[in-house]
Amino acid sequence: MTELRIEDHAIIGDTHTAALVGCDGTVDWLCVPRFDSEACFASLLGGPDNGYWKLAPAGEVTACRRRYRDGTLVLETEMDTAEGTVRIVDCMPVREHYPEVARLVQGVRGRVQMRMELVVRFGYGSVVPWVRHLDGLLTAIAGPDAVRLWSPVEAHGEGWRTVAEFAVPEGAEIPFMLSWYPSHESPPRPSSSRFVVEETTRFWQEWSSACTYDGPYRDLVVRSLLTLKALAYDPTGGIVAAPTTSLPEALGGERNWDYRYCWLRDATFTLYSLMEAGYRAEAISWRDWLLRAVAGHPQDLQIMYGPAGERRLTEMELDWLAGYEGSRPVRVGNAASGQFQLDVYGEVMDALHLAREVGIDPEAEAWKLQTALLEFLESGWKEPDDGIWEVRGPRRHFTHSKVMAWVAFDRAVKSATAFGLEGPVERWAAARDAIRADVLEHGYDAERNAFTQYYGSRELDASVLMIPLVGFLPASDPRVQGTVAAIERDLLDHGFVLRYRPDDGGSVDGLKGREGAFLPCSFWLADNYTLAGRRDDAVALFERLAGLANELGLLAEEYDPIAGRQVGNFPQAFSHVSLVNSALNLAAAAGPAGPAHHRQSHRTTRRVRPGGAS
Secondary structure (H helix, E strand, O other), X not given: OOOOOHHXXXXXXXXXXXEEEEOOOEEEEEEOOOOOOOEEEOHHHOOHHHOEEEEEEOOOOOEEEEEEOOOOOOEEEEEEOOOEEEEEEEEOOOOOOOOEEEEEXXXXXXXXXXXXXEEOOHHHHOEOOEEEEEOOEEEEEEOOEEEEEEOOOOOEEOOOOEEEEEEEEOOOEEEEEEEEEEOOOOOOOOOOHHHHHHHHXXXXXXXXXXXXXXXXXXXXXXXXXXXXXXXEEOOOOEEOOOOOEOOOOOOOOOOOOEOOOEEHHHHHHHHHHHXXXXXXXXXXXXXXXXXXXXXXXHXXXXXXXXXXXXXXXXXXXXXXXXXXXXXXXXXXXXXXXXXOOOHHHHHHHHHHHHHHHOOOOOOOOHHHHHHHHHHHHHHHOOXXXXXXXXXXXXXXXXXXXXXXXXXXXHHHHHHHHHHOOOOOHHHHHHHHHHHHHHHHHHOEEOOOOEEOOEOOOOOOOHHHHHHHHOOOOOOOOHHHHHHHHHHHHHOEEOOEEOOOOOOOOOOOOOOOOOOOXXXXXXXXXXXXXXXXXXXXXXXXXXXXHHOOOOOOOOXXXXXXXXXXXXXXXXXXXXXXXXXXXXXXXXXXXXXXXXXXXXXXXXXXXXXXXXXXXX
Protein backbone atom coordinates (compact mmCIF):
# COMPACT_ATOMS: atom_id res chain seq x y z
CA MET A 1 0.00 0.00 0.00
CA THR A 2 1.21 3.49 -0.81
CA GLU A 3 0.42 6.38 1.48
CA LEU A 4 -2.22 8.51 -0.14
CA ARG A 5 -2.90 12.20 0.21
CA ILE A 6 -5.98 13.16 2.17
CA GLU A 7 -7.67 14.38 -1.02
CA ASP A 8 -6.95 11.05 -2.73
CA HIS A 9 -9.92 9.67 -0.81
CA ALA A 10 -13.64 9.47 -1.42
CA ILE A 11 -16.46 9.09 1.09
CA ILE A 12 -19.20 6.48 0.99
CA GLY A 13 -21.78 6.29 3.76
CA ASP A 14 -25.13 5.01 4.99
CA THR A 15 -26.31 8.02 7.09
CA HIS A 16 -25.04 6.32 10.26
CA THR A 17 -21.34 6.08 9.53
CA ALA A 18 -18.98 6.51 6.60
CA ALA A 19 -15.89 4.96 5.05
CA LEU A 20 -12.97 6.55 3.22
CA VAL A 21 -11.91 4.82 0.00
CA GLY A 22 -8.54 5.63 -1.55
CA CYS A 23 -7.89 5.98 -5.25
CA ASP A 24 -5.85 2.76 -5.03
CA GLY A 25 -8.97 0.75 -4.15
CA THR A 26 -8.33 0.65 -0.39
CA VAL A 27 -10.93 1.23 2.30
CA ASP A 28 -8.57 2.57 4.95
CA TRP A 29 -11.00 4.14 7.43
CA LEU A 30 -14.32 2.83 8.75
CA CYS A 31 -15.92 3.17 12.18
CA VAL A 32 -18.82 0.84 12.99
CA PRO A 33 -21.64 0.96 13.74
CA ARG A 34 -21.64 4.79 14.18
CA PHE A 35 -19.46 7.70 13.14
CA ASP A 36 -17.96 7.90 16.63
CA SER A 37 -17.57 4.13 17.16
CA GLU A 38 -14.19 2.41 17.15
CA ALA A 39 -12.65 1.85 13.73
CA CYS A 40 -12.25 -1.60 12.21
CA PHE A 41 -10.11 -0.20 9.37
CA ALA A 42 -7.60 2.36 10.70
CA SER A 43 -4.63 2.16 8.34
CA LEU A 44 -5.31 5.81 7.45
CA LEU A 45 -3.87 6.76 10.84
CA GLY A 46 -1.38 3.94 11.16
CA GLY A 47 -0.25 1.28 8.74
CA PRO A 48 -1.40 -1.94 7.04
CA ASP A 49 -1.40 -3.81 10.35
CA ASN A 50 -4.11 -1.45 11.66
CA GLY A 51 -6.73 -2.66 9.20
CA TYR A 52 -7.77 -2.07 5.60
CA TRP A 53 -9.65 -3.66 2.71
CA LYS A 54 -8.06 -3.44 -0.72
CA LEU A 55 -9.43 -4.47 -4.11
CA ALA A 56 -7.09 -3.65 -6.99
CA PRO A 57 -5.28 -5.15 -9.98
CA ALA A 58 -2.47 -7.48 -9.01
CA GLY A 59 -0.16 -5.82 -11.52
CA GLU A 60 0.89 -2.23 -12.11
CA VAL A 61 -1.88 0.36 -12.50
CA THR A 62 -1.00 2.78 -15.29
CA ALA A 63 -3.92 5.18 -14.89
CA CYS A 64 -6.84 5.72 -12.51
CA ARG A 65 -10.11 7.64 -12.88
CA ARG A 66 -12.79 8.22 -10.25
CA ARG A 67 -16.28 9.62 -10.23
CA TYR A 68 -19.51 9.43 -8.31
CA ARG A 69 -22.56 8.31 -10.21
CA ASP A 70 -24.51 11.49 -10.88
CA GLY A 71 -26.30 12.75 -7.79
CA THR A 72 -25.15 9.88 -5.59
CA LEU A 73 -22.60 8.63 -3.10
CA VAL A 74 -21.94 5.56 -5.25
CA LEU A 75 -18.26 5.62 -6.20
CA GLU A 76 -16.79 4.26 -9.42
CA THR A 77 -13.02 3.81 -9.74
CA GLU A 78 -11.55 2.71 -13.07
CA MET A 79 -7.99 1.35 -13.20
CA ASP A 80 -5.99 0.71 -16.36
CA THR A 81 -3.31 -1.98 -16.58
CA ALA A 82 -1.33 -3.54 -19.40
CA GLU A 83 -3.93 -6.34 -19.42
CA GLY A 84 -7.00 -4.13 -19.61
CA THR A 85 -9.32 -1.98 -17.53
CA VAL A 86 -11.34 -2.80 -14.44
CA ARG A 87 -14.00 -0.81 -12.59
CA ILE A 88 -14.68 -1.02 -8.84
CA VAL A 89 -18.08 0.22 -7.69
CA ASP A 90 -18.25 1.05 -3.96
CA CYS A 91 -21.14 2.09 -1.75
CA MET A 92 -22.74 1.63 1.65
CA PRO A 93 -26.45 0.81 1.36
CA VAL A 94 -28.80 2.98 3.40
CA ARG A 95 -29.02 1.20 6.72
CA GLU A 96 -31.79 -1.21 7.56
CA HIS A 97 -30.18 -3.05 10.47
CA TYR A 98 -26.38 -3.06 10.43
CA PRO A 99 -23.70 -1.36 8.32
CA GLU A 100 -22.63 -2.97 5.06
CA VAL A 101 -20.02 -2.14 2.44
CA ALA A 102 -20.78 -3.32 -1.08
CA ARG A 103 -17.99 -3.62 -3.63
CA LEU A 104 -18.59 -4.72 -7.20
CA VAL A 105 -15.66 -5.49 -9.52
CA GLN A 106 -16.53 -5.05 -13.20
CA GLY A 107 -14.44 -6.03 -16.20
CA VAL A 108 -14.35 -3.13 -18.67
CA ARG A 109 -11.66 -4.20 -21.16
CA GLY A 110 -9.38 -7.20 -21.52
CA ARG A 111 -8.83 -9.68 -18.70
CA VAL A 112 -7.38 -8.23 -15.51
CA GLN A 113 -5.78 -10.21 -12.70
CA MET A 114 -7.07 -8.91 -9.36
CA ARG A 115 -6.07 -9.25 -5.73
CA MET A 116 -8.16 -8.72 -2.62
CA GLU A 117 -6.57 -8.09 0.79
CA LEU A 118 -8.72 -7.88 3.92
CA VAL A 119 -7.24 -6.99 7.30
CA VAL A 120 -9.86 -6.45 10.00
CA ARG A 121 -8.56 -4.83 13.19
CA PHE A 122 -11.14 -3.77 15.73
CA GLY A 123 -10.48 -1.23 18.48
CA TYR A 124 -8.95 1.41 16.18
CA GLY A 125 -6.54 -1.07 14.67
CA SER A 126 -5.41 -2.73 17.90
CA VAL A 127 -7.51 -5.91 18.19
CA VAL A 128 -6.78 -8.92 15.99
CA PRO A 129 -10.00 -10.93 15.54
CA TRP A 130 -10.59 -14.64 15.38
CA VAL A 131 -11.09 -15.37 11.67
CA ARG A 132 -12.83 -18.49 10.43
CA HIS A 133 -15.04 -19.80 7.64
CA LEU A 134 -18.66 -20.50 8.64
CA ASP A 135 -21.30 -21.73 6.19
CA GLY A 136 -19.12 -20.69 3.28
CA LEU A 137 -18.66 -17.15 4.61
CA LEU A 138 -15.60 -15.60 6.20
CA THR A 139 -16.25 -14.29 9.71
CA ALA A 140 -14.00 -12.19 11.95
CA ILE A 141 -14.95 -11.86 15.64
CA ALA A 142 -13.41 -10.10 18.64
CA GLY A 143 -15.20 -8.89 21.74
CA PRO A 144 -18.48 -7.17 20.85
CA ASP A 145 -17.68 -6.85 17.15
CA ALA A 146 -18.03 -9.16 14.18
CA VAL A 147 -17.83 -8.76 10.42
CA ARG A 148 -18.79 -11.21 7.71
CA LEU A 149 -17.54 -11.24 4.12
CA TRP A 150 -19.46 -12.82 1.27
CA SER A 151 -18.09 -13.29 -2.24
CA PRO A 152 -18.03 -16.09 -4.81
CA VAL A 153 -14.24 -15.69 -4.84
CA GLU A 154 -12.46 -18.13 -2.54
CA ALA A 155 -10.22 -16.42 0.02
CA HIS A 156 -7.46 -17.81 2.25
CA GLY A 157 -5.19 -16.70 5.05
CA GLU A 158 -1.77 -15.32 4.28
CA GLY A 159 0.44 -13.67 6.92
CA TRP A 160 -2.39 -12.42 9.17
CA ARG A 161 -4.30 -11.23 6.13
CA THR A 162 -7.21 -12.67 4.22
CA VAL A 163 -6.40 -12.64 0.51
CA ALA A 164 -7.92 -13.74 -2.76
CA GLU A 165 -6.66 -13.72 -6.34
CA PHE A 166 -8.96 -13.86 -9.31
CA ALA A 167 -9.33 -12.72 -12.92
CA VAL A 168 -12.02 -10.40 -14.27
CA PRO A 169 -12.76 -10.74 -18.00
CA GLU A 170 -14.51 -8.02 -19.95
CA GLY A 171 -18.23 -7.87 -19.12
CA ALA A 172 -17.94 -9.90 -15.91
CA GLU A 173 -19.02 -8.75 -12.43
CA ILE A 174 -17.66 -10.13 -9.18
CA PRO A 175 -19.37 -9.02 -5.96
CA PHE A 176 -18.05 -8.56 -2.42
CA MET A 177 -20.25 -7.77 0.58
CA LEU A 178 -18.90 -6.94 4.05
CA SER A 179 -21.34 -6.69 6.98
CA TRP A 180 -20.78 -5.67 10.61
CA TYR A 181 -22.97 -7.05 13.38
CA PRO A 182 -22.83 -7.50 17.19
CA SER A 183 -20.85 -10.66 17.86
CA HIS A 184 -23.46 -12.05 20.25
CA GLU A 185 -26.15 -12.02 17.55
CA SER A 186 -26.69 -14.22 14.54
CA PRO A 187 -24.97 -12.87 11.45
CA PRO A 188 -27.15 -11.19 8.82
CA ARG A 189 -27.90 -12.93 5.56
CA PRO A 190 -25.69 -11.67 2.74
CA SER A 191 -27.23 -9.22 0.30
CA SER A 192 -26.70 -9.11 -3.44
CA SER A 193 -24.03 -6.52 -4.19
CA ARG A 194 -25.53 -5.71 -7.58
CA PHE A 195 -28.99 -5.17 -6.08
CA VAL A 196 -27.53 -3.08 -3.25
CA VAL A 197 -25.59 -0.86 -5.65
CA GLU A 198 -28.66 -0.18 -7.78
CA GLU A 199 -30.90 0.46 -4.76
CA THR A 200 -28.32 2.80 -3.25
CA THR A 201 -27.99 4.65 -6.54
CA ARG A 202 -31.75 5.19 -6.66
CA PHE A 203 -31.87 6.41 -3.05
CA TRP A 204 -29.22 9.09 -3.56
CA GLN A 205 -30.53 10.19 -6.94
CA GLU A 206 -34.02 10.64 -5.52
CA TRP A 207 -32.59 12.63 -2.63
CA SER A 208 -30.39 14.91 -4.74
CA SER A 209 -33.14 15.49 -7.32
CA ALA A 210 -35.11 17.29 -4.58
CA CYS A 211 -32.55 20.11 -4.51
CA THR A 212 -34.31 23.36 -5.43
CA TYR A 213 -31.16 25.42 -6.01
CA ASP A 214 -30.72 26.19 -9.68
CA GLY A 215 -28.12 28.97 -9.63
CA PRO A 216 -24.42 29.22 -10.46
CA TYR A 217 -22.10 26.39 -9.38
CA ARG A 218 -25.04 24.01 -9.01
CA ASP A 219 -22.93 20.86 -9.40
CA LEU A 220 -20.62 21.96 -6.58
CA VAL A 221 -23.61 22.86 -4.41
CA VAL A 222 -25.32 19.51 -4.97
CA ARG A 223 -22.11 17.59 -4.24
CA SER A 224 -21.65 19.57 -1.03
CA LEU A 225 -25.24 18.88 0.01
CA LEU A 226 -24.75 15.17 -0.68
CA THR A 227 -21.66 15.26 1.52
CA LEU A 228 -23.63 17.01 4.25
CA LYS A 229 -26.34 14.35 4.03
CA ALA A 230 -23.65 11.66 4.26
CA LEU A 231 -22.46 13.23 7.53
CA ALA A 232 -25.95 13.27 9.05
CA TYR A 233 -26.71 10.66 11.70
CA ASP A 234 -30.16 9.65 10.50
CA PRO A 235 -31.64 8.36 13.79
CA THR A 236 -31.28 11.76 15.48
CA GLY A 237 -30.68 14.39 12.81
CA GLY A 238 -27.28 15.34 14.23
CA ILE A 239 -24.61 16.21 11.64
CA VAL A 240 -21.01 15.37 12.46
CA ALA A 241 -18.23 17.77 11.48
CA ALA A 242 -16.31 15.00 9.69
CA PRO A 243 -16.17 11.18 9.65
CA THR A 244 -12.50 11.14 10.73
CA THR A 245 -10.27 11.92 13.67
CA SER A 246 -6.71 13.22 13.86
CA LEU A 247 -6.08 14.02 10.22
CA PRO A 248 -3.52 16.77 10.85
CA GLU A 249 -3.97 20.51 10.36
CA ALA A 250 -0.22 20.56 9.64
CA LEU A 251 1.56 17.49 8.30
CA GLY A 252 3.73 15.98 11.03
CA GLY A 253 2.27 18.33 13.67
CA GLU A 254 0.26 17.93 16.85
CA ARG A 255 -2.93 19.77 15.81
CA ASN A 256 -4.87 16.55 15.40
CA TRP A 257 -8.44 16.47 16.69
CA ASP A 258 -11.48 14.22 16.68
CA TYR A 259 -14.23 15.74 14.51
CA ARG A 260 -16.76 12.90 14.64
CA TYR A 261 -19.12 15.02 16.73
CA CYS A 262 -21.75 17.69 16.20
CA TRP A 263 -20.77 21.33 16.78
CA LEU A 264 -23.36 23.93 17.79
CA ARG A 265 -21.29 26.48 15.88
CA ASP A 266 -22.39 24.90 12.61
CA ALA A 267 -26.09 25.13 13.51
CA THR A 268 -27.27 28.23 11.68
CA PHE A 269 -24.99 27.73 8.67
CA THR A 270 -26.34 24.22 8.27
CA LEU A 271 -29.98 25.12 8.85
CA TYR A 272 -29.87 27.88 6.27
CA SER A 273 -28.15 25.83 3.58
CA LEU A 274 -30.62 22.96 3.98
CA MET A 275 -33.68 25.21 3.90
CA GLU A 276 -32.49 27.26 0.94
CA ALA A 277 -31.77 24.09 -1.05
CA GLY A 278 -35.20 22.60 -0.34
CA TYR A 279 -34.34 20.06 2.35
CA ARG A 280 -36.90 21.00 4.96
CA ALA A 281 -37.10 17.56 6.59
CA GLU A 282 -33.34 17.50 7.22
CA ALA A 283 -33.48 21.07 8.55
CA ILE A 284 -36.23 20.13 11.00
CA SER A 285 -34.31 17.05 12.13
CA TRP A 286 -31.22 19.19 12.74
CA ARG A 287 -33.29 21.76 14.68
CA ASP A 288 -34.82 18.99 16.80
CA TRP A 289 -31.38 17.48 17.50
CA LEU A 290 -30.20 20.91 18.59
CA LEU A 291 -33.06 21.36 21.07
CA ARG A 292 -32.53 17.94 22.62
CA ALA A 293 -28.77 18.33 22.85
CA VAL A 294 -28.76 21.70 24.62
CA ALA A 295 -31.50 20.86 27.11
CA GLY A 296 -30.25 21.30 30.67
CA HIS A 297 -28.74 24.03 32.79
CA PRO A 298 -27.68 27.01 30.63
CA GLN A 299 -24.23 27.23 32.18
CA ASP A 300 -23.60 23.62 31.12
CA LEU A 301 -24.09 24.35 27.43
CA GLN A 302 -21.38 22.54 25.47
CA ILE A 303 -19.84 23.52 22.17
CA MET A 304 -20.26 20.01 20.75
CA TYR A 305 -22.15 16.80 21.44
CA GLY A 306 -22.17 13.23 20.20
CA PRO A 307 -24.36 12.22 17.23
CA ALA A 308 -27.22 11.40 19.58
CA GLY A 309 -26.51 14.34 21.90
CA GLU A 310 -23.99 12.61 24.16
CA ARG A 311 -22.12 15.01 26.47
CA ARG A 312 -19.13 12.98 27.68
CA LEU A 313 -16.59 13.02 24.87
CA THR A 314 -13.56 12.04 26.93
CA GLU A 315 -10.32 12.62 25.06
CA MET A 316 -7.57 10.01 24.94
CA GLU A 317 -4.52 9.27 22.80
CA LEU A 318 -4.04 6.05 20.82
CA ASP A 319 -0.32 5.46 21.14
CA TRP A 320 -0.31 2.33 18.94
CA LEU A 321 -1.18 4.41 15.87
CA ALA A 322 1.73 6.20 14.17
CA GLY A 323 -0.52 8.99 12.86
CA TYR A 324 -1.17 10.17 9.33
CA GLU A 325 2.29 10.82 7.84
CA GLY A 326 3.70 10.69 11.37
CA SER A 327 1.31 13.31 12.76
CA ARG A 328 0.93 12.47 16.42
CA PRO A 329 -0.76 12.16 18.78
CA VAL A 330 -3.79 10.36 17.40
CA ARG A 331 -6.72 11.45 19.54
CA VAL A 332 -10.24 10.14 20.04
CA GLY A 333 -12.76 12.10 22.03
CA ASN A 334 -12.46 15.86 22.30
CA ALA A 335 -11.55 17.71 25.50
CA ALA A 336 -12.74 20.96 23.93
CA SER A 337 -16.28 19.74 24.62
CA GLY A 338 -15.78 20.99 28.18
CA GLN A 339 -14.69 24.48 27.17
CA PHE A 340 -16.67 27.63 27.85
CA GLN A 341 -17.45 29.40 24.61
CA LEU A 342 -19.77 32.36 24.50
CA ASP A 343 -20.37 32.15 20.77
CA VAL A 344 -22.50 29.00 21.03
CA TYR A 345 -25.22 30.92 22.88
CA GLY A 346 -25.47 33.23 19.91
CA GLU A 347 -25.50 30.30 17.50
CA VAL A 348 -28.37 28.57 19.32
CA MET A 349 -30.43 31.75 19.48
CA ASP A 350 -29.65 32.56 15.86
CA ALA A 351 -30.56 29.10 14.59
CA LEU A 352 -33.88 28.99 16.44
CA HIS A 353 -34.74 32.51 15.27
CA LEU A 354 -33.99 31.51 11.69
CA ALA A 355 -36.11 28.36 12.09
CA ARG A 356 -39.10 30.50 13.04
CA GLU A 357 -38.45 32.89 10.18
CA VAL A 358 -38.42 30.14 7.57
CA GLY A 359 -41.62 28.63 8.93
CA ILE A 360 -40.36 25.64 10.90
CA ASP A 361 -42.98 25.27 13.61
CA PRO A 362 -41.30 25.87 16.97
CA GLU A 363 -41.28 23.31 19.74
CA ALA A 364 -43.54 24.43 22.59
CA GLU A 365 -40.66 24.44 25.06
CA ALA A 366 -38.07 26.01 22.76
CA TRP A 367 -38.73 29.59 23.86
CA LYS A 368 -38.48 28.62 27.54
CA LEU A 369 -35.09 27.10 26.81
CA GLN A 370 -34.00 30.24 24.97
CA THR A 371 -35.06 32.58 27.76
CA ALA A 372 -33.15 30.42 30.25
CA LEU A 373 -30.02 30.73 28.10
CA LEU A 374 -30.43 34.50 27.99
CA GLU A 375 -30.87 34.71 31.74
CA PHE A 376 -27.46 33.11 32.18
CA LEU A 377 -25.91 35.17 29.40
CA GLU A 378 -26.95 38.48 30.97
CA SER A 379 -23.99 38.09 33.32
CA GLY A 380 -22.09 35.34 31.48
CA TRP A 381 -21.18 37.52 28.51
CA LYS A 382 -18.85 39.54 30.72
CA GLU A 383 -16.61 36.53 31.39
CA PRO A 384 -13.53 35.54 29.35
CA ASP A 385 -13.90 32.35 27.34
CA ASP A 386 -11.98 29.84 25.23
CA GLY A 387 -13.02 31.32 21.90
CA ILE A 388 -14.34 29.96 18.62
CA TRP A 389 -11.10 28.14 17.78
CA GLU A 390 -11.09 26.07 20.99
CA VAL A 391 -7.65 27.30 21.93
CA ARG A 392 -5.92 25.46 24.73
CA GLY A 393 -4.24 28.53 26.09
CA PRO A 394 -5.68 30.86 28.76
CA ARG A 395 -9.20 32.26 28.51
CA ARG A 396 -9.53 35.73 27.06
CA HIS A 397 -12.16 38.27 26.11
CA PHE A 398 -12.33 37.21 22.46
CA THR A 399 -13.95 39.77 20.19
CA HIS A 400 -15.88 37.23 18.14
CA SER A 401 -17.29 35.67 21.31
CA LYS A 402 -18.67 39.03 22.46
CA VAL A 403 -20.15 39.69 19.02
CA MET A 404 -21.99 36.37 19.15
CA ALA A 405 -23.28 37.20 22.64
CA TRP A 406 -24.66 40.35 21.01
CA VAL A 407 -26.29 38.12 18.39
CA ALA A 408 -28.04 36.14 21.13
CA PHE A 409 -29.75 39.22 22.55
CA ASP A 410 -30.37 40.74 19.13
CA ARG A 411 -32.20 37.63 17.92
CA ALA A 412 -34.14 37.43 21.19
CA VAL A 413 -35.42 40.98 20.71
CA LYS A 414 -36.28 40.29 17.06
CA SER A 415 -37.99 36.98 17.90
CA ALA A 416 -40.09 38.48 20.66
CA THR A 417 -41.13 41.38 18.43
CA ALA A 418 -41.81 39.39 15.27
CA PHE A 419 -43.55 36.38 16.79
CA GLY A 420 -45.24 37.83 19.87
CA LEU A 421 -43.11 35.87 22.33
CA GLU A 422 -43.04 36.93 25.96
CA GLY A 423 -39.89 38.13 27.70
CA PRO A 424 -38.08 41.12 29.20
CA VAL A 425 -37.45 42.69 25.79
CA GLU A 426 -36.28 46.04 27.16
CA ARG A 427 -33.72 44.30 29.36
CA TRP A 428 -32.49 42.21 26.45
CA ALA A 429 -32.21 45.30 24.27
CA ALA A 430 -30.19 47.01 26.99
CA ALA A 431 -27.85 44.00 27.21
CA ARG A 432 -27.47 44.02 23.45
CA ASP A 433 -26.55 47.69 23.48
CA ALA A 434 -24.10 47.22 26.34
CA ILE A 435 -22.28 44.41 24.52
CA ARG A 436 -22.11 46.44 21.32
CA ALA A 437 -20.57 49.38 23.15
CA ASP A 438 -18.12 47.06 24.91
CA VAL A 439 -16.96 45.50 21.63
CA LEU A 440 -16.54 48.87 19.93
CA GLU A 441 -14.52 50.18 22.86
CA HIS A 442 -12.31 47.17 23.63
CA GLY A 443 -12.33 44.96 20.52
CA TYR A 444 -11.43 47.62 17.98
CA ASP A 445 -7.91 48.98 17.48
CA ALA A 446 -8.25 52.51 16.09
CA GLU A 447 -4.57 52.65 15.21
CA ARG A 448 -4.83 49.57 12.99
CA ASN A 449 -8.42 50.43 11.99
CA ALA A 450 -9.36 46.82 12.62
CA PHE A 451 -11.19 44.60 15.07
CA THR A 452 -8.70 42.41 16.91
CA GLN A 453 -8.59 38.85 18.15
CA TYR A 454 -9.27 39.67 21.79
CA TYR A 455 -9.56 42.72 24.00
CA GLY A 456 -6.27 44.57 24.43
CA SER A 457 -4.46 42.69 21.65
CA ARG A 458 -3.25 43.92 18.28
CA GLU A 459 -3.43 40.49 16.63
CA LEU A 460 -5.96 39.72 13.93
CA ASP A 461 -8.41 36.85 13.77
CA ALA A 462 -10.51 35.79 10.80
CA SER A 463 -13.51 35.23 13.05
CA VAL A 464 -14.13 39.00 13.12
CA LEU A 465 -15.11 38.68 9.46
CA MET A 466 -18.42 37.59 10.97
CA ILE A 467 -19.15 41.14 12.17
CA PRO A 468 -21.00 42.25 9.04
CA LEU A 469 -22.30 38.76 8.37
CA VAL A 470 -24.31 38.61 11.56
CA GLY A 471 -25.47 42.22 11.26
CA PHE A 472 -23.35 43.70 14.06
CA LEU A 473 -22.14 46.43 11.68
CA PRO A 474 -22.85 46.95 7.99
CA ALA A 475 -20.21 46.03 5.43
CA SER A 476 -20.01 49.70 4.48
CA ASP A 477 -18.81 50.73 7.95
CA PRO A 478 -15.21 52.07 7.78
CA ARG A 479 -14.23 49.83 10.71
CA VAL A 480 -15.42 46.75 8.85
CA GLN A 481 -13.67 47.84 5.68
CA GLY A 482 -10.50 48.49 7.68
CA THR A 483 -10.72 45.05 9.23
CA VAL A 484 -11.11 43.39 5.83
CA ALA A 485 -8.10 45.34 4.53
CA ALA A 486 -6.02 44.33 7.56
CA ILE A 487 -6.92 40.67 7.11
CA GLU A 488 -6.08 40.88 3.40
CA ARG A 489 -2.72 42.33 4.36
CA ASP A 490 -1.77 40.16 7.34
CA LEU A 491 -3.76 36.91 7.32
CA LEU A 492 -3.72 35.96 3.64
CA ASP A 493 -1.33 33.10 2.91
CA HIS A 494 -0.93 32.44 -0.82
CA GLY A 495 -4.40 33.89 -1.30
CA PHE A 496 -6.15 31.95 1.49
CA VAL A 497 -7.22 33.25 4.91
CA LEU A 498 -5.56 31.91 8.05
CA ARG A 499 -7.63 31.78 11.22
CA TYR A 500 -4.85 33.70 12.99
CA ARG A 501 -1.09 33.65 13.15
CA PRO A 502 -0.36 30.77 15.55
CA ASP A 503 3.00 32.23 16.54
CA ASP A 504 1.51 35.65 17.30
CA GLY A 505 0.22 36.91 20.61
CA GLY A 506 2.28 34.69 22.88
CA SER A 507 1.00 31.40 21.44
CA VAL A 508 -2.67 32.16 21.99
CA ASP A 509 -3.70 28.57 21.29
CA GLY A 510 -1.17 26.92 23.58
CA LEU A 511 0.18 24.73 20.76
CA LYS A 512 3.33 24.58 18.68
CA GLY A 513 3.77 24.86 14.94
CA ARG A 514 1.79 26.18 12.01
CA GLU A 515 -1.46 25.09 10.45
CA GLY A 516 -3.11 25.28 7.07
CA ALA A 517 -5.71 27.82 5.97
CA PHE A 518 -9.09 27.01 7.53
CA LEU A 519 -11.32 27.00 4.44
CA PRO A 520 -14.52 28.51 5.91
CA CYS A 521 -12.55 31.68 6.78
CA SER A 522 -11.79 32.25 3.12
CA PHE A 523 -15.45 31.72 2.26
CA TRP A 524 -16.29 34.34 4.91
CA LEU A 525 -13.98 36.77 3.17
CA ALA A 526 -15.74 36.05 -0.11
CA ASP A 527 -19.05 36.76 1.62
CA ASN A 528 -17.67 40.05 2.93
CA TYR A 529 -16.74 40.95 -0.63
CA THR A 530 -20.28 40.11 -1.75
CA LEU A 531 -21.84 42.27 0.97
CA ALA A 532 -19.54 45.16 0.08
CA GLY A 533 -20.42 44.98 -3.60
CA ARG A 534 -17.00 43.61 -4.61
CA ARG A 535 -18.52 40.89 -6.76
CA ASP A 536 -15.51 40.28 -8.98
CA ASP A 537 -13.32 39.72 -5.90
CA ALA A 538 -15.97 37.46 -4.37
CA VAL A 539 -16.26 35.33 -7.51
CA ALA A 540 -12.49 35.07 -7.93
CA LEU A 541 -11.99 33.92 -4.33
CA PHE A 542 -14.95 31.53 -4.44
CA GLU A 543 -13.65 29.89 -7.61
CA ARG A 544 -10.14 29.64 -6.16
CA LEU A 545 -11.61 27.85 -3.13
CA ALA A 546 -13.84 25.61 -5.23
CA GLY A 547 -10.76 24.70 -7.25
CA LEU A 548 -9.20 23.14 -4.15
CA ALA A 549 -11.79 20.34 -4.11
CA ASN A 550 -10.58 17.00 -5.40
CA GLU A 551 -11.94 15.59 -8.65
CA LEU A 552 -14.93 14.27 -6.70
CA GLY A 553 -15.81 17.71 -5.32
CA LEU A 554 -14.69 17.02 -1.74
CA LEU A 555 -13.03 19.46 0.66
CA ALA A 556 -11.12 18.91 3.88
CA GLU A 557 -11.03 21.28 6.84
CA GLU A 558 -7.95 23.20 5.66
CA TYR A 559 -5.57 23.72 2.78
CA ASP A 560 -1.80 23.92 3.11
CA PRO A 561 -0.74 26.40 0.41
CA ILE A 562 2.95 25.62 0.93
CA ALA A 563 2.58 21.85 0.51
CA GLY A 564 -0.22 22.35 -2.03
CA ARG A 565 -2.39 19.79 -0.22
CA GLN A 566 -5.62 19.47 1.68
CA VAL A 567 -5.10 18.96 5.41
CA GLY A 568 -7.31 18.35 8.42
CA ASN A 569 -10.28 16.06 8.82
CA PHE A 570 -12.01 15.01 5.62
CA PRO A 571 -14.51 15.66 4.23
CA GLN A 572 -15.43 18.61 6.43
CA ALA A 573 -19.07 19.62 6.85
CA PHE A 574 -18.19 23.24 7.71
CA SER A 575 -16.20 23.64 4.47
CA HIS A 576 -19.04 22.28 2.37
CA VAL A 577 -21.75 24.26 4.16
CA SER A 578 -19.66 27.40 3.68
CA LEU A 579 -19.33 26.64 -0.02
CA VAL A 580 -23.09 26.19 -0.37
CA ASN A 581 -23.90 29.39 1.46
CA SER A 582 -21.34 31.46 -0.42
CA ALA A 583 -22.82 30.19 -3.68
CA LEU A 584 -26.28 31.16 -2.44
CA ASN A 585 -25.03 34.61 -1.51
CA LEU A 586 -23.40 35.13 -4.90
CA ALA A 587 -26.58 34.03 -6.64
CA ALA A 588 -28.64 36.44 -4.52
CA ALA A 589 -26.25 39.31 -5.19
CA ALA A 590 -26.61 38.73 -8.92
CA GLY A 591 -30.39 39.12 -8.70
CA PRO A 592 -32.43 41.91 -10.22
CA ALA A 593 -31.43 44.39 -7.53
CA GLY A 594 -27.71 43.60 -7.77
CA PRO A 595 -25.59 43.40 -4.61
CA ALA A 596 -28.26 45.08 -2.49
CA HIS A 597 -30.48 42.08 -3.16
CA HIS A 598 -28.17 40.14 -0.85
CA ARG A 599 -29.86 41.29 2.30
CA GLN A 600 -27.50 42.53 4.97
CA SER A 601 -26.20 39.37 6.48
CA HIS A 602 -27.45 37.53 9.43
CA ARG A 603 -24.85 35.01 8.70
CA THR A 604 -22.26 34.80 6.02
CA THR A 605 -24.04 31.93 4.63
CA ARG A 606 -27.40 33.55 5.01
CA ARG A 607 -28.98 36.62 3.65
CA VAL A 608 -30.19 38.83 6.45
CA ARG A 609 -33.18 40.91 6.94
CA PRO A 610 -33.00 44.60 6.26
CA GLY A 611 -31.84 46.53 9.27
CA GLY A 612 -29.91 43.57 10.67
CA ALA A 613 -27.34 45.90 12.19
CA SER A 614 -28.42 47.98 15.13
